[in-house]
Ligand SMILES: Nc1ncnc2c1ncn2[C@@H]1O[C@H](COP(=O)(O)OP(=O)(O)O)[C@@H](O)[C@H]1O
Ligand SMILES: [Mg+2]
């Protein structure tokens with residue numbers, strides 16, 4: 143009789159010995175001789191792998207499960223489908239975005255404060271999402287990646303003011319945006335055009351931006367506004383924080399033909 147993980151199995155002892163554990167193999171009428179210890183170790187290893195896989199998937203699913211995008215197709219943006227002829231500005235931008243992805247994958251703790259700016263339709267959103275996809279697919283250990291379309295975020299928070307059952311409250315947003323390993327804030331400043339009063343973004347957006355900039359060390363911002371225009375939307379302290387650590391990571395997309403027209 144042998145007990146394996148609490149299950150009693152009627153076994154007979156074989157003459158053969160396990161070369162690893164130096165114990166006699168056991169067998170039953172139906173099962174060939176095996177080592178109890180080897181079997182226990184294998185089961186333990188499989189259990190551990192199942193737990194690891196579960197944890198890896200929990201991290202990897204954040205990008206598609208928790209992000210807020212304008213259109214679901216945005217998840218499909220990758221470096222592979224970003225067209226760039228050699229020697230063009232597109233190629234340079236793609237190269238810089240790839241370098242950011244590379245650093246994010248290799249150096250888990252390295253602060254990243256990138257800002258992609260320029261006029262609309264130039265590939266800022268595409269390359270920002272490409273970075274997240276590359277990090278999500280290649281980082282080992284995995285990293286939590288989150289894409290937040292600013293307008294979508296603000297719509298969610300507005301509706302949480304009316305309905306307290308909504309997930310995306312202001313406090314949830316701050317906690318979530320600070321907690322991930324790599325964050326994209328897409329279309330920052332565009333929310334100013336949503337409101338009749340464009341002078342200054344509502345206080346709660348300012349508060350979110352400030353707390354996220356303070357607590358999130360790995361962040362990519364995209365915006366269609368210049369730093370001067372951003373200063374009209376946000377408190378100048380917030381704008382200077384956006385650019386503060388972006389040395390070498392401020393990428394000017396202007397001068398590219400709008401791909402949407
Ligand atoms: N070099 C490129 N190759 C392939 N598609 C591109 C390229 N640049 C932009 N696009 C596509 O054009 C559209 C507009 O680009 P987007 O990244 O949204 O611009 P931006 O965020 O700068 O306004 C998107 O559908 C994007 O996938
Ligand atoms: Mg965009």
Ligand SMILES: [Zn+2]
Nearest residue numbers: 160163177180
């Ligand atoms: Zn053994």
